Amino acid sequence: MTDPFQPPPGTPQRSTLVRDCTACGACCAAPDIAALRKPLGVPCVHLGADCRCGIYTMRPQVCRNYAPDWVCSEVAPLPTLDARIRRFLEIYGLQDELTE
Secondary structure (H helix, E strand, O other): OOOOOOOOOOOOOOOOOOOOOOOOOHHHHOOOEHHHOEOOOOOOOOEOOOOOEOOHHHOOHHHHHOOOOHHHHHHOOOOOHHHHHHHHHHHOOOHHHHHO
């Protein structure tokens, strides 16, 4: 099994590895989450100002299945949620999807 905290080959490591949730909010804001009708790049309505889930104990399975990986160590150190969203989308090549 590969280490989910190792970036893909050719991706330079720029941040300290993070193996636990840092409550940066990126995973609740950047990806689309169909189960919550949450569009790409828009913070979930259940994401609090502290970047924690307001429905954590009742969150859908897709959210329960998410586990921190190397992307977290890339986005968590950024100073704002908007910056974390932009970097998350950039990593996955989805930044242009917001304008379509």
